[in-house]
Amino acid sequence: MTNNAEKIVREFIAEFEKSWPATFDKAMTYLADDASYQMVVPTIDPVTGKAAILDALETMKQKVAEQKHDMISVAAAGNVVFTERVDHSMRKNEWVQIPLVAVFELNDDGKIVRWREYLDLFHNMRQHGLSFEDMEKTIRK
Numbered sequence: 001m002t003n004n005a006e007k008i009v010r011e012f013i014a015e016f017e018k019s020w021p022a023t024f025d026k027a028m029t030y031l032a033d034d035a036s037y038q039m040v041v042p043t044i045d046p047v048t049g050k051a052a053i054l055d056a057l058e059t060m061k062q063k064v065a066e067q068k069h070d071m072i073s074v075a076a077a078g079n080v081v082f083t084e085r086v087d088h089s090m091r092k093n094e095w096v097q098i099p100l101v102a103v104f105e106l107n108d109d110g111k112i113v114r115w116r117e118y119l120d121l122f123h124n125m126r127q128h129g130l131s132f133e134d135m136e137k138t139i140r141k
Contacts, residue, residue: 006076009104012112013083018068020061024054032111040124041116044136053115066090079106089128096127 008030015027028050037053038046047056066089073084080103087098100119107113125132 003076004110005079005081005104005106006074008106008110009076009081009083009112010071010074012104013069013071013085013102016067016069017071019066024057027057028054030112031115032107032109032113035111035113035115037115039117040121041118043121043132046116064089064091065093066095079108080104081106091128096124098124098127 012027012030015021015024015030021027031050031053033050034048035050035053036046036048037056038044039056047053067087069085069087071083071085073082075082083102083104085100085102087100088095089098090096098119100117102115102117104112104116105114121132
């Protein structure tokens with residue numbers, strides 16, 4: 001599934017490439033019902049289930065005015081896809097850059113079951129001027 005897995009992940013990530021989507025309806029179609037999303041491995045616990053991921057994305061959209069990203073590299077092995085990106089997020093009227101690696105695992109139906117992002121949390125917090133508690137609230141109400 002390597003080529004197909006990479007294509008699926010690229011399509012999913014494209015939903016967020018230039019800005020927040022108007023709705024997350026299409027993005028959610030790429031996720032398995034029992035998918036999990038971990039915004040900062042290992043520091044912030046994952047959210048599990050499509051409804052919880054949708055809630056996390058909607059909460060993030062409310063707190064981060066704009067976002068976009070630049071894809072740097074993509075590699076795939078079987079049902080696992082690695083992406084290297086630089087995310088840009090606007091908070092408090094300032095753009096900040098967040099380099100990260102995201103790892104996606106897909107099931108045999110081509111749905112994303114695990115979405116994990118690895119980044120330097122303290123770099124991110126410094127750029128946004130946030131405490132750990134405030135950063136964690138980015139995806140939780």
